[in-house]
Amino acid sequence: MQYKYLKKNHPFCTLIVSIILFAISGIAEGATPKTGSKSQHVHILKLYDENNVQIDPTAENPKPYSAINTCGQCHDYEKIQHGWHFNAAGDAVDKGRPGEPWIMTDDRVGVQLPLSYRGWKGTFNPKDLKVTQWEMIRNFGRHMPGGGIGEKYAEPSEDSKWKAAGNLRIDCLTCHTADRSFDHEAWGQMIKLNNMRWAPTAAAGLGKITGAGTSLPKDADIKEGEEPEIDPARMPKVEYDLRKFDKENKVFFDVVRKPPNNRCFACHTVNEGGVQEQPKWHSDQDVHIRAGFSCVDCHTNGIEHHTVRGFKGEVHPKAPLQAASLSCAGCHLGDESEQPELQDMAGRLGAPKPVHGGIPPFHFDKLSCTVCHSGPMPKDKVGTVQTSMAHALGEVSKTKTTEDMPNIASPVYLKTGDGQVEPHRVMWPAYWGLEKDGKITAIHPDQAYRELRRVFRKRRSSSSDDKEEPAYDGYTPEQITTALETLKKEFKDAGEPVYIAGGKLYKLVGDKDEEGKETMKLDVVENHPASEPYTWAFGHNVRPARQALGVNGCTDCHSKDAPFFYATSASLGPALNDPKTVTAPLLKKNHEWQGWDASLLGMWEQSFEGHKPFKFFAWSVFAILVLVGLRYALRGLGAVLSMSCCKGSKCSANSE
Amino acid sequence: MLNNLIIADGSSFSVSIYAGLGLAVGIIVIHFIVRGVSGLKRERSGRKLGMIEKLVYLGVLGCIGALGVSAFLPILTHGHMTGYYMLLHTVFAGAFLLMFTLYVLLWSEDHVFTCEQGGGNEGEKGSPFRRGSKICFWIMLLAGILAIGSMLVNMLPYLSTSQQAIMIDLHRYTSLCVVLTGIIHAYMVLIGKRSAH
Numbered sequence: 001m002q003y004k005y006l007k008k009n010h011p012f013c014t015l016i017v018s019i020i021l022f023a024i025s026g027i028a029e030g031a032t033p034k035t036g037s038k039s040q041h042v043h044i045l046k047l048y049d050e051n052n053v054q055i056d057p058t059a060e061n062p063k064p065y066s067a068i069n070t071c072g073q074c075h076d077y078e079k080i081q082h083g084w085h086f087n088a089a090g091d092a093v094d095k096g097r098p099g100e101p102w103i104m105t106d107d108r109v110g111v112q113l114p115l116s117y118r119g120w121k122g123t124f125n126p127k128d129l130k131v132t133q134w135e136m137i138r139n140f141g142r143h144m145p146g147g148g149i150g151e152k153y154a155e156p157s158e159d160s161k162w163k164a165a166g167n168l169r170i171d172c173l174t175c176h177t178a179d180r181s182f183d184h185e186a187w188g189q190m191i192k193l194n195n196m197r198w199a200p201t202a203a204a205g206l207g208k209i210t211g212a213g214t215s216l217p218k219d220a221d222i223k224e225g226e227e228p229e230i231d232p233a234r235m236p237k238v239e240y241d242l243r244k245f246d247k248e249n250k251v252f253f254d255v256v257r258k259p260p261n262n263r264c265f266a267c268h269t270v271n272e273g274g275v276q277e278q279p280k281w282h283s284d285q286d287v288h289i290r291a292g293f294s295c296v297d298c299h300t301n302g303i304e305h306h307t308v309r310g311f312k313g314e315v316h317p318k319a320p321l322q323a324a325s326l327s328c329a330g331c332h333l334g335d336e337s338e339q340p341e342l343q344d345m346a347g348r349l350g351a352p353k354p355v356h357g358g359i360p361p362f363h364f365d366k367l368s369c370t371v372c373h374s375g376p377m378p379k380d381k382v383g384t385v386q387t388s389m390a391h392a393l394g395e396v397s398k399t400k401t402t403e404d405m406p407n408i409a410s411p412v413y414l415k416t417g418d419g420q421v422e423p424h425r426v427m428w429p430a431y432w433g434l435e436k437d438g439k440i441t442a443i444h445p446d447q448a449y450r451e452l453r454r455v456f457r458k459r460r461s462s463s464s465d466d467k468e469e470p471a472y473d474g475y476t477p478e479q480i481t482t483a484l485e486t487l488k489k490e491f492k493d494a495g496e497p498v499y500i501a502g503g504k505l506y507k508l509v510g511d512k513d514e515e516g517k518e519t520m521k522l523d524v525v526e527n528h529p530a531s532e533p534y535t536w537a538f539g540h541n542v543r544p545a546r547q548a549l550g551v552n553g554c555t556d557c558h559s560k561d562a563p564f565f566y567a568t569s570a571s572l573g574p575a576l577n578d579p580k581t582v583t584a585p586l587l588k589k590n591h592e593w594q595g596w597d598a599s600l601l602g603m604w605e606q607s608f609e610g611h612k613p614f615k616f617f618a619w620s621v622f623a624i625l626v627l628v629g630l631r632y633a634l635r636g637l638g639a640v641l642s643m644s645c646c647k648g649s650k651c652s653a654n655s656e
Numbered sequence: 657m658l659n660n661l662i663i664a665d666g667s668s669f670s671v672s673i674y675a676g677l678g679l680a681v682g683i684i685v686i687h688f689i690v691r692g693v694s695g696l697k698r699e700r701s702g703r704k705l706g707m708i709e710k711l712v713y714l715g716v717l718g719c720i721g722a723l724g725v726s727a728f729l730p731i732l733t734h735g736h737m738t739g740y741y742m743l744l745h746t747v748f749a750g751a752f753l754l755m756f757t758l759y760v761l762l763w764s765e766d767h768v769f770t771c772e773q774g775g776g777n778e779g780e781k782g783s784p785f786r787r788g789s790k791i792c793f794w795i796m797l798l799a800g801i802l803a804i805g806s807m808l809v810n811m812l813p814y815l816s817t818s819q820q821a822i823m824i825d826l827h828r829y830t831s832l833c834v835v836l837t838g839i840i841h842a843y844m845v846l847i848g849k850r851s852a853h
Binding site for chain 2: 354357358360361362600603604614621624626628629632636639
């Protein structure tokens with residue numbers, strides 16, 4: 001009967017079966033293969049090039065391997081590429097709390113510009129500055145994991161050589177390799193050489209790259225999926241290390257799900273400088289790291305790679321509760337928000353609940369956890385920091401100093417939007433700009449250099465060929481004046497040239513000399529809105545409880561000259577920073593950053609000077625009060641008990 | 657939990673301030689009206705208060721007023737104490753501690769309940785205070801000890817944040833009690849001891 005039915009409805013059944021089979025095959029194709037085990041899967045992989053063709057390392061002129069196509073055989077690249085590390089230039093991305101910007105530094109013309117696509121207040125959008133994505137990748141790709149503006153949002157521009165260099169696609173190994181031979185420096189070198197598509201191969205140490213994209217003509221085009229149209233002899237080449245390939249041309253990748261700290265540090269190293277500088281062996285690192293944590297234990301993510309940043313009030317696109325439970329308070333207290341579920345999530349990863357004995361609770365409304373527990377202990381002067389992203393740490397250099405631009409001050413304690421004080425890093429932007437109708441537009445550093453190279457150049461007399469080179473050692477007011485005059489001639493009606501540095505705006509104003517002749521003089525405006533510093537909060541390194549601010553009592557902060565309130569930060573910039581000239585940096589104490597009334601602070605400090613005697617007095621007087629109270633309480637009790645005899649003229653209980 | 661506790665309590669304490677002040681004023685007004693209707697007249701009895709006693713009492717009332725204003729005003733307007741209000745509060749807290757102790761030492765004997773009031777006798781000269789005053793006095797003493805003690809304990813480095821939050825709550829409500837009983841007590845003292853004539 002059934003057979004007959006099937007026979008009769010043969011076309012219909014065929015259709016149904018086909019649909020089911022198609023659906024199953026579709027699911028199988030789209031799904032990510034999984035082992036289901038907590039044990040790490042051993043990744044012995046075939047390598048694929050950017051055209052998704054398996055690489056034969058012995059072939060003549062083999063192509064560089066593509067991390068996307070190799071890893072993408074199993075992992076969903078489409079999902080991954082929208083993660084926090086890749087999505088800065090995306091349109092529909094929550095910008096989150098201001099973070100460290102990319103700082104475009106050009107010491108030839110005294111420029112340090114905080115750039116970000118995220119629209120953080122105080123940063124410059126590279127698009128507005130006409131800084132192309134190609135430039136961004138050339139400048140900062142060294143500390144990017146690929147993807148984002150290197151690929152998805154990469155736009156062609158006049159200066160770009162995307163076609164020859166290839167896009168800088170996400171290199172999964174940048175984070176997910178446990179192989180200590182992974183060479184992040186090689187990644188950066190490839191980018192400098194315009195060898196973007198060769199960068200993953202070089203960094204992974206799979207082969208030796210010779211040749212440079214920089215030597216290719218500007219219009220050279222290596223279209224993806226097609227053979228190069230340019231002379232192969234001029235192309236960068238990869239010579240694979242055959243020892244790394246097995247007989248099936250497979251390679252073992254020491255891939256790990258949880259990136260090791262070493263990989264995070266490649267881009268997120270911070271070194272203290274200035275008064276905070278100390279030898280590396282004096283540093284204890286973050287207390288969590290010392291306890292055996294990995295960065296990614298807290299800064300974790302799923303396949304979408306929306307990495308938890310871990311600050312209070314973070315809006316996580318995928319798992320808001322999970323993210324909230326990984327902030328300091330979320331993990332240690334569980335009381336960060338009104339969400340009752342957080343209470344049950346407290347104590348993750350064995351986080352102890354702090355007692356904070358004797359610290360008045362309102363401190364926890366006014367201060368973030370990081371004020372007392374993060375960064376170096378504050379000193380009377382605010383120190384500086386050097387970061388991987390800003391100072392290209394990780395690149396070997398014999399000339400690097402802790403004074404190198406850009407100048408970033410840290411730790412500065414200032415209030416965030418929600419009124420809580422947090423430790424911040426601060427940088428004062430420095431750039432040449434044009435002021436028109438009250439609005440200041442920054443000039444691209446390269447353009448400024450073209451116009452000002454003659455102003456700032458210095459003859460190098462020791463050089464045999466008498467070569468000229470621009471020299472930067474801090475600009476004098478005279479140099480700034482000359483530079484502004486030069487720009488004024490060049491830009492004419494485009495606006496009044498200005499120079500912004502160290503929290504000051506320099507511009508030329510009309511004046512008369514001794515003979516009454518019209519002339520221009522340098523005018524300096526302090527604290528101009530355009531010269532406001534860019535600040536961003538930080539959370540690491542975390543110090544343990546016994547190293548926290550306040551461990552010695554209230555006077556750690558509430559005393560005269562306590563660094564928390566009185567440490568001074570200087571608005572250091574590329575100008576001379578000479579106290580004798582108008583380039584003198586602006587000095588600002590922490591309490592000024594926080595907006596506290598100095599006289600109120602002074603009164604508090606005075607009150608804390610007498611804190612111990614007051615406590616002694618208060619406890620003594622309180623003891624008297626309690627004794628008096630007890631005396632009458634006992635007397636009253638006695639009276640109540642002897643109420644029965646209180647019928648005559650006297651009560652027995654009161655007879656004394 | 658801590659934030660919830662403090663924030664929730666901040667708003668509920670504001671309600672308590674309004675309710676408490678309303679209650680105290682209500683009691684005074686009702687008492688005043690009843691007293692007028694029933695034709696009670698002033699009667700001077702018991703010993704006269706000395707100058708020092710009066711000054712100490714004025715000092716206590718002044719401190720209670722300053723503490724109340726420096727605490728309640730910022731709480732009612734901003735939800736919490738901060739800045740100069742906090743400083744003022746701590747300065748007057750020290751003065752209150754001293755004045756309150758003197759006040760208790762000087763005034764407590766006169767506030768012992770008499771046999772008619774349900775307690776012991778009032779001695780040869782007798783108490784110048786009525787029963788209502790005495791009830792207020794002893795409540796004020798108890799609340800004052802709790803208010804002062806809760807803050808002194810908080811100044812020791814032993815209590816955790818949540819325990820301190822409980823102490824702060826205790827301080828708030830007992831202090832409110834001190835203020836309210838202080839107001840009623842002052843009213844009672846002002847109208848003096850009266851009886852039906």
